[in-house]
Amino acid sequence: MKRLLICLPLSLLIGCQSNTTQMACNASESEWYEFGQNSAITGKSVRIFDAFKQQCAKQLTPTAQKSYIDGFSDGLISYCTFDNGFKRGQEGLELNQSCPLEIRQEFEKGYKIGKKTRDEKLKQAEFARREQLRSQQKKYVAPQKH
Incomplete structure (x- = not known):
């Protein structure tokens, strides 16, 4: 029974692949x-x-x-547009090299700005998280008696 449960999905997957290839x-x-x-x-x-x-x-x-x-x-x-490059950079996706040299410049410019925006947001979020941790730690530290 266990073997059937493993083999059935695999055979369906292989069958689907050949149908997809055939359609293409x-x-x-x-x-x-x-x-x-x-x-x-x-x-x-x-x-x-x-x-x-x-x-x-x-x-x-x-x-x-x-x-x-x-x-x-x-x-x-x-x-290969500035806007799409910006979007990919903001989403943290890789800068792929599929754009031809003739139109790559705007895409890469958008990517760099989008990536910089993302990196700055991540730094700000990390700083805010650390500040929150510090303030929580201060609450739990007992006052010292002298």
Whole structure:
């Protein structure tokens, strides 16, 4: 019974993976474009397509890669902005290098400012926490008699 409980989810997971891969292999041009765009917007590498290229082999349409790269390029324009860099910095996420040099400067500037803002907030929170601890400790220290 225990073995069944372990094997069943694994077999379902493996089955789902092959179905997902199969669906991707048969994707339309617009779906490849959208997939490329979403990959860029979420900060992923353009190399993700290489994995599908390997898995799908000859099932890919001749225009799949072009559609993916077109979508990825458009997604980079949306992703590599000052505002998005600021947001990633504020959230404490890594500075990834997916933005091309031509548009990376604003993204990195936003990231540095966002990270600095986050770091300052963390320092202030730590200072406030320490001050609170000190004041609590003072309350519990008994007055000394001389």
